[in-house]
Amino acid sequence: MKILHFDVIGGASGDMILGALIELGVNPVVLRETLDSLAVEGIHLHIDPADDRGIHGTRVTVHAHEAHDHHQHDQGHDHAHHAPHDAPHRNLDDIQKIIRSSRLPEPVKETSLAVFQRIGQAEAKVHGTTIEHIHFHEVGALDSIADIVGSCLGLHLLDVDEVSVSALPMGHGTIDCAHGTYPNPAPATVELMKGMPTISVDEPFEMVTPTGAALLATWKTVEAPAADSRIVASGYSIGHRTMNQRPNVLRAILFETPDTRHPTPDTVLTPGTRHPTLLRQGFAGQAPDTVLVLECNLDDTTPEIIGALTERLMAAGALDVFTVPIQMKKQRPGTLLTVLGRSEDRDNLLDLIFTESTTFGVRESLKKRTILERRTETVSTPYGEVRVKVGRWKGRDVTRSPEMDDCIARAREHNVAARTVYQSAQNQQ
Numbered sequence: 001m002k003i004l005h006f007d008v009i010g011g012a013s014g015d016m017i018l019g020a021l022i023e024l025g026v027n028p029v030v031l032r033e034t035l036d037s038l039a040v041e042g043i044h045l046h047i048d049p050a051d052d053r054g055i056h057g058t059r060v061t062v063h064a065h066e067a068h069d070h071h072q073h074d075q076g077h078d079h080a081h082h083a084p085h086d087a088p089h090r091n092l093d094d095i096q097k098i099i100r101s102s103r104l105p106e107p108v109k110e111t112s113l114a115v116f117q118r119i120g121q122a123e124a125k126v127h128g129t130t131i132e133h134i135h136f137h138e139v140g141a142l143d144s145i146a147d148i149v150g151s152c153l154g155l156h157l158l159d160v161d162e163v164s165v166s167a168l169p170m171g172h173g174t175i176d177c178a179h180g181t182y183p184n185p186a187p188a189t190v191e192l193m194k195g196m197p198t199i200s201v202d203e204p205f206e207m208v209t210p211t212g213a214a215l216l217a218t219w220k221t222v223e224a225p226a227a228d229s230r231i232v233a234s235g236y237s238i239g240h241r242t243m244n245q246r247p248n249v250l251r252a253i254l255f256e257t258p259d260t261r262h263p264t265p266d267t268v269l270t271p272g273t274r275h276p277t278l279l280r281q282g283f284a285g286q287a288p289d290t291v292l293v294l295e296c297n298l299d300d301t302t303p304e305i306i307g308a309l310t311e312r313l314m315a316a317g318a319l320d321v322f323t324v325p326i327q328m329k330k331q332r333p334g335t336l337l338t339v340l341g342r343s344e345d346r347d348n349l350l351d352l353i354f355t356e357s358t359t360f361g362v363r364e365s366l367k368k369r370t371i372l373e374r375r376t377e378t379v380s381t382p383y384g385e386v387r388v389k390v391g392r393w394k395g396r397d398v399t400r401s402p403e404m405d406d407c408i409a410r411a412r413e414h415n416v417a418a419r420t421v422y423q424s425a426q427n428q429q
Contacts, residue, residue: 003225004160007251008168010052011205012212014147016237019060020252021154022047023235030157031150037103043146050238053247057236062150064142092120092131096315099149103387105376106403111152111218114317114345119214121348122191144211151215158254163219167197173204189213196220203243218317221344229255291319292341293367294349296359297326299334306335309356316352317345372398379428383410386425402426 006012006020022028028047035043043064050059095116099109120131127134155163175184184206185193192213201207232254239248298306310321320340328334337357341349343366353362372391379388386406391399402425404418411418 001161001226001257002159003162003164003222003229003255003257004155004158005164005166005225005253005255006216007166007253008208008216009251010243010246010248011169011207011209011239011241012216012250013209013239014144014151014211014215015060015062016239016250017151017212017215018045018062018147018154019047019058019237020235020250021151021158022060023058023237024158024233024252024254026154026157031153034104034153035146035150038098038145038149040098040142040145043142045146045150052238052242052249055236055238055247055249057238057249059238059240061240062143062146064146091134092116092315095145098145102149104149104153105156108149108153108156110314110317111155112149113315115148115152115214115218117316117348118192118218119188119210121351122188122210122214125191126187147211148215155219160254162221162225163216164222164224165196165216165220167199168193168213168216169201169203169207170198171201171203171205171207175206186210192217202245205241205243221342225253225255226257229257232256290343291367291369292343292346292349293363293365294339294341294346294353295363296337296353296357296361297328297334298337298357298359299328299332301335301358305357306337309337309352312352312356313339313349316348317341318349376403379425381410381421381424381428383414383416383421383424386410386421388425388428400426 004024006017018031022031028045032045035045043062046061046063048059048061050057096113099112099116102109104112117131120134123134124131171184173184174181175186176182177186184204185208186206189206189208189210192210193208196213196217234251234253237250237252239250241248306323310323313321318339318341322338324336324338326334326336337353337359339349339353346364350362353359372393374392375390377388377390378385387403389401389403390397391401402422404422407418407421407425410421414421
């Protein structure tokens with residue numbers, strides 16, 4: 001098992017988290033190539049060596065040029081509070097479209113969307129509105145999108161099982177944002193940090209940005225690495241500020257427990273035409289896993305509403321959502337809604353079920369499951385490249401499943417049936 005621990009010494013932001021993952025071995029070439037699949041232009045990563053108070057590490061700067069903006073990275077962490085007023089204001093639907101239309105691995109899409117969902121919920125609560133009416137001002141800018149998606153991709157490439165986070169430092173004073181002068185930390189950041197340990201520090205800076213808080217809160221699964229863990233790698237990410245009493249540094253430490261079954265980071269990160277990247281939801285290989293099951297019966301709602309709820313649940317981190325037609329009392333036709341998720345996402349998933357459906361109750365249970373070790377391969381077909389998900393059992397490949405979105409896209413490009421592309425991809429070994 002791999003455990004990633006973050007020591008938040010001098011703060012945390014999207015670019016600092018991204019730099020820490022690069023320090024641990026994430027290949028910048030893979031990051032850049034995958035970020036290029038986003039349906040936006042103007043994102044550039046600059047990765048440089050840097051030092052702060054005697055600590056050497058990596059500094060990441062995200063340069064993002066919007067259609068009507070040429071602003072660069074603020075001296076702070078991820079300019080979550082310093083976007084220009086003329087930058088586009090994207091809502092959650094806009095960001096979901098950008099991420100879902102990309103060629104990112106599905107687990108990276110799901111994790112990235114869960115981070116934005118968490119930010120949207122925090123902003124909605126602070127402003128007393130709904131997530132649909134929230135405009136992602138600074139966090140919706142291209143640089144923050146790159147920070148979040150790039151960090152989720154880096155976590156995926158490292159094939160991490162668990163994440164722990166130290167106490168988050170809280171500075172003092174005020175900060176400037178799109179809405180004016182706010183107390184430090186910003187209200188949305190405080191909302192995102194709920195449930196996480198914090199420590200007050202004598203620094204008049206925004207120590208943890210909304211992007212940093214959302215990433216760490218979404219990823220965190222354990223309080224600390226297991227007692228029998230051993231350190232296999234460490235790295236330091238250097239921020240963009242000069243602090244008064246501490247280095248502007250985020251440290252990442254990668255641990256392994258003795259029962260790990262993972263390939264080495266070099267195996268995961270080496271790019272190639274048939275590069276195998278393990279899917280994050282398959283990290284447990286062939287070992288038993290525990291999944292949260294939420295179920296309810298619906299008999300007074302429409303299929304369109306259930307469809308919208310399904311999309312919201314998946315964006316909030318559900319592992320799977322499915323429905324089954326059922327016959328209820330008095331012979332009324334109904335729908336059984338089943339949601340599979342992680343225990344740490346329980347509250348968010350329940351919030352959506354109760355607010356987006358007509359149910360009065362949800363059944364809960366924990367189920368054991370055994371999942372295949374999985375990886376994705378990109379194969380060449382006469383119609384273009386198609387990603388294929390490969391399942392492995394007891395040391396051998398047992399199933400291959402081409403990504404249907406890729407098959408449909410290639411079929412449209414060549415005016416052939418999607419099934420033709422699917423079969424061609426499935427036959428490529």
